[in-house]
Amino acid sequence: MGAHAHNEEVRKPKVKHDSPKRHVVAFIGSLVLTALAFIAVAYEVIPAGFTVPFIVILAFVQAFFQLFVWMHMDQKGHEYARISIFAGLFFILAAIIVFIFWVWV
Amino acid sequence: MATHHANAVLPDEPEKATLEGKNKILGFWLFLGGETVLFGSLFATFIALRDQVNGGPTSQQLFDMPLVAAATLILLTSSMTSVMATLALHKKNLKMIQVWLTITVLLGIGFLALEIYEFVHYVHEGHKISTSAFGSAFYTLVGFHGGHVAFGILWIILLQLSAVKKGLTVVTAPKFYLASLYWHFIDVVWVFIFTVVYLMGMIGGKVG
Amino acid sequence: MSAHASHAPAPKRSGLWDWLTTVDHKKIAILYLIAGGIFFLAGGFEALLIRLQLMYPESQVVGAGLFNELITMHGTTMIFLAVMPVIFALMNAVVPLQIGARDVAFPFVNALGFWLFFFGGLLLNTSWFLGGAPDAGWTSYTTLALNQYSGRGVDFYVLGLQIAGLGTLIGGINFLVTIINMRAPGMTFMRMPMFTWASFVTSGLILFAFPAITVGLVLLMFDRLFGGNFFNPDAGGNVIIWEHLFWIFGHPEVYILILPAFGIISEVVSTFSKKRLFGYSSMVFATALIGFLGFMVWAHHMFTTGLGAIANTLFGLATMLIAVPTGIKIFNWLLTMWGGQITFPTANLWAVGFIPTFTIGGMTGVMLAVPPADYQYHDSYFVVAHFHYVIVGGLVSGLFAGLYYWWPKMFGKMLNEKLGKWNFWTFFIGFHLTFFPQHFLGLMGMPRRVYTFLKGQDLDVGNFISTIGVFGMTIGTILFLVNVVVSAKGKRAVADPWDGRTLEWTIPSPPPEYNFAQTPLVRGLDAFWIEKMAGNKGMTPAEPLGDIHMPSPSFLPFLMSVGLFIAGYGFMYHNYVVVVIGLLVTFGCMFARSVKDDPGYHIHEDEIEEKGVKA
Numbered sequence: 001m002g003a004h005a006h007n008e009e010v011r012k013p014k015v016k017h018d019s020p021k022r023h024v025v026a027f028i029g030s031l032v033l034t035a036l037a038f039i040a041v042a043y044e045v046i047p048a049g050f051t052v053p054f055i056v057i058l059a060f061v062q063a064f065f066q067l068f069v070w071m072h073m074d075q076k077g078h079e080y081a082r083i084s085i086f087a088g089l090f091f092i093l094a095a096i097i098v099f100i101f102w103v104w105v
Numbered sequence: 106m107a108t109h110h111a112n113a114v115l116p117d118e119p120e121k122a123t124l125e126g127k128n129k130i131l132g133f134w135l136f137l138g139g140e141t142v143l144f145g146s147l148f149a150t151f152i153a154l155r156d157q158v159n160g161g162p163t164s165q166q167l168f169d170m171p172l173v174a175a176a177t178l179i180l181l182t183s184s185m186t187s188v189m190a191t192l193a194l195h196k197k198n199l200k201m202i203q204v205w206l207t208i209t210v211l212l213g214i215g216f217l218a219l220e221i222y223e224f225v226h227y228v229h230e231g232h233k234i235s236t237s238a239f240g241s242a243f244y245t246l247v248g249f250h251g252g253h254v255a256f257g258i259l260w261i262i263l264l265q266l267s268a269v270k271k272g273l274t275v276v277t278a279p280k281f282y283l284a285s286l287y288w289h290f291i292d293v294v295w296v297f298i299f300t301v302v303y304l305m306g307m308i309g310g311k312v313g
Numbered sequence: 314m315s316a317h318a319s320h321a322p323a324p325k326r327s328g329l330w331d332w333l334t335t336v337d338h339k340k341i342a343i344l345y346l347i348a349g350g351i352f353f354l355a356g357g358f359e360a361l362l363i364r365l366q367l368m369y370p371e372s373q374v375v376g377a378g379l380f381n382e383l384i385t386m387h388g389t390t391m392i393f394l395a396v397m398p399v400i401f402a403l404m405n406a407v408v409p410l411q412i413g414a415r416d417v418a419f420p421f422v423n424a425l426g427f428w429l430f431f432f433g434g435l436l437l438n439t440s441w442f443l444g445g446a447p448d449a450g451w452t453s454y455t456t457l458a459l460n461q462y463s464g465r466g467v468d469f470y471v472l473g474l475q476i477a478g479l480g481t482l483i484g485g486i487n488f489l490v491t492i493i494n495m496r497a498p499g500m501t502f503m504r505m506p507m508f509t510w511a512s513f514v515t516s517g518l519i520l521f522a523f524p525a526i527t528v529g530l531v532l533l534m535f536d537r538l539f540g541g542n543f544f545n546p547d548a549g550g551n552v553i554i555w556e557h558l559f560w561i562f563g564h565p566e567v568y569i570l571i572l573p574a575f576g577i578i579s580e581v582v583s584t585f586s587k588k589r590l591f592g593y594s595s596m597v598f599a600t601a602l603i604g605f606l607g608f609m610v611w612a613h614h615m616f617t618t619g620l621g622a623i624a625n626t627l628f629g630l631a632t633m634l635i636a637v638p639t640g641i642k643i644f645n646w647l648l649t650m651w652g653g654q655i656t657f658p659t660a661n662l663w664a665v666g667f668i669p670t671f672t673i674g675g676m677t678g679v680m681l682a683v684p685p686a687d688y689q690y691h692d693s694y695f696v697v698a699h700f701h702y703v704i705v706g707g708l709v710s711g712l713f714a715g716l717y718y719w720w721p722k723m724f725g726k727m728l729n730e731k732l733g734k735w736n737f738w739t740f741f742i743g744f745h746l747t748f749f750p751q752h753f754l755g756l757m758g759m760p761r762r763v764y765t766f767l768k769g770q771d772l773d774v775g776n777f778i779s780t781i782g783v784f785g786m787t788i789g790t791i792l793f794l795v796n797v798v799v800s801a802k803g804k805r806a807v808a809d810p811w812d813g814r815t816l817e818w819t820i821p822s823p824p825p826e827y828n829f830a831q832t833p834l835v836r837g838l839d840a841f842w843i844e845k846m847a848g849n850k851g852m853t854p855a856e857p858l859g860d861i862h863m864p865s866p867s868f869l870p871f872l873m874s875v876g877l878f879i880a881g882y883g884f885m886y887h888n889y890v891v892v893v894i895g896l897l898v899t900f901g902c903m904f905a906r907s908v909k910d911d912p913g914y915h916i917h918e919d920e921i922e923e924k925g926v927k928a
Contacts, residue, residue: 027185059300084138092145099149102620128418132490143524157549235540238549
């Protein structure tokens with residue numbers, strides 16, 4: 001079995017080309033997530049108080065889908081990309097929370 | 106992967122083959138981190154001001170959801186076609202890069218046309234930048250995004266035209282890669298605009 | 314490194330044209346220093362007028378209106394156009410050398426960053442001649458900064474800072490990529506000199522802080538020029554949004570300024586104590602932690618806005634937390650000196666003067682971080698004293714230390730030590746004379762930004778002393794300028810005048826355009842010192858001698874910035890033809906840059922050897 005695995009490794013090209021399939025799946029996933037959010041708002045299927053958190057979470061899921069799959073942020077060599085995006089996101093989310101609670105006085 | 110003889114000299118992942126290319130990609134990711142803060146600040150402002158209609162039309166009265174859904178679908182599809190361009194780049198297939206990017210640009214133009222139509226429509230309804238704080242925040246946030254789309258379209262067209270002459274090299278490959286990253290990022294921003302501006306606008310009223 | 318490029322001859326450019334087109338980080342450093350120095354003199358002159366007005370009660374040296382313009386321009390100029398560029402000057406001059414790189418990651422972008430800053434600053438300062446300078450304070454709070462209450466000057470503030478801010482932002486990205494990707498073999502993150510670390514964290518702060526002010530300025534521009542309502546309460550706008558956006562940028566900006574000074578002090582103190590920096594890894598950790606916490610504290614500028622007890626408590630606590638890493642740094646400097654063979658050339662004098670002065674500023678900072686107490690200090694001269702202790706006593710001292718330390722490397726000339734010591738003592742004493750009494754003026758109730766005060770309120774003596782102190786700082790600054798002129802005729806600097814510890818001292822002063830003939834191999838922290846201790850003459854090269862590829866000079870950065878400069882006036886005067894012309898110039902240059910690849914040129918091996926022998 002060990003030899004077999006070794007053989008497979010040799011046959012692989014130096015750089016793993018990601019298949020279009022993965023990206024089409026991400027596309028369909030994004031469509032489904034968008035549709036879910038749309039339905040949640042249009043048909044008021046979930047309690048009104050939960051709609052906003054629900055669709056915001058869906059948006060984040062979809063955004064991470066695209067960042068990691070389409071923009072290849074999951075791959076090696078993207079450490080600084082992750083740091084950059086997440087640091088920016090972290091800082092600005094702190095600001096957004098403040099803007100929600102502490103702007104109108 | 107040396108099936109394309111013309112490009113056989115091109116290394117795998119040509120966008121990262123040179124130090125210049127690596128620098129550009131890293132710098133661009135950092136730029137996107139800054140863009141995250143930029144759009145985040147606009148979102149924060151919009152969230153704080155979205156109910157301040159000052160007697161003008163509210164988001165529920167304004168938004169034309171089928172139109173917005175169509176725009177969302179178009180932009181999402183264009184993001185997918187631009188990832189196909191990146192895959193073609195990794196296969197060093199310039200022709201397919203051009204095909205996918207052309208589709209991306211056409212979809213981008215479609216998106217922009219819908220947005221301009223939407224803005225004109227809203228202005229006729231009495232929703233202007235000067236109508237209310239909501240109007241200012243809406244046009245600034247969505248307009249900033251639209252401006253990014255417009256810039257992206259021009260940029261990609263320019264890359265496509267110059268690649269006709271230059272071909273796919275270690276110099277042009279990073280540029281294609283970056284344009285594709287940029288385009289995805291625009292789509293990620295739109296996901297939040299769709300959610301925060303449009304969907305939450307349809308729920309209306311206060312957050313709670 | 315394509316083959317066809319190697320035949321291109323090295324471009325020969327001279328004089329002004331060379332400076333307008335340079336993409337060499339060492340020359341850009343000098344440009345930053347000159348431009349920043351000129352703005353520093355302008356800001357200093359404004360400060361002098363402010364203090365002359367406040368020398369005596371009910372004085373009329375300048376009127377109330379002009380006073381408002383002076384305080385606004387003094388603050389804006391000093392922060393954005395004087396100390397930031399001088400920081401960038403030192404970063405440009407030193408960081409690539411300290412990491413063993415031939416250049417920054419994006420030489421073209423580096424030049425663009427400088428010219429954007431320069432033309433942004435120029436645009437802002439032309440306001441003096443075009444209907445009056447901005448007069449809404451350097452923080453430009455709304456509604457004061459809206460059309461109803463402020464003149465055209467604020468438009469200059471908005472557009473000038475927008476253009477200059479873009480330059481700073483791309484400069485920050487450039488340094489991040491440079492430090493991440495361009496380090497010499499063996500130069501791991503935990504072997505980087507402290508100044509490089511500080512520049513790295515500062516660049517990160519620039520990256521995440523400047524977009525917030527970009528947005529804030531855009532919103533203010535829409536309100537002032539295009540009928541927006543972001544800050545107009547009559548139409549549902551909200552003035553607190555400006556304060557938030559300004560300080561989300563503004564507080565990290567404070568750390569953007571002070572961290573490089575920390576880095577400079579670490580280098581100088583360690584070199585002149587002949588000791589390794591005490592607690593290097595805790596220094597790195599403290600720098601990163603200050604950078605992180607710097608983003609979480611901005612609302613402490615807004616305690617009295619009425620955000621409520623929860624917000625004030627959270628932001629107050631976060632602010633006090635910053636005292637911990639800062640304290641780590643101060644103790645590390647003290648312990649670096651402990652037991653060292655300390656000498657006191659001017660550079661170290663500034664560094665040692667920095668430590669107690671900055672500590673005073675830090676302590677008043679903790680006092681201000683207590684929200685109930687802040688209700689008393691807010692908008693008083695106590696605050697003015699606090700931030701001048703941090704920014705002048707801290708940052709400017711640090712910059713002077715850095716200039717005296719790296720001047721030989723930048724210009725190949727030694728600054729005069731005797732003049733330097735006079736420069737230090739006059740400035741240092743003048744500084745404390747100016748700002749120490751202001752603490753008490755503030756506690757006695759003198760509000761900041763007032764153009765005069767009445768007799769018999771016990772404010773006379775403090776204000777008088779404060780103005781006397783300014784003369785000391787003025788003399789100190791003039792002595793520095795004299796020193797610069799004298800040094801130009803003075804003795805040539807050797808490669809390593811201070812018995813240095815880091816890579817920049819391994820190459821000639823000033824360095825050749827390619828910096829390192831051979832990229833050095835780094836074997837540990839204080840790379841040069843390690844080789845010295847091992848008895849080696851210089852660094853072990855990490856590569857054989859060969860042709861060196863250089864980027865071509867370009868006039869495009871200058872033109873692009875001019876385009877935005879022109880468009881800025883178009884926006885202000887609602888002349889859209891001018892806007893279109895300006896933007897066409899800028900985008901035309903971007904187009905040209907994108908279409909025409911820069912093949913660069915090569916410096917040949919024999920040429921390098923020739924120069925190497927000479928030096």
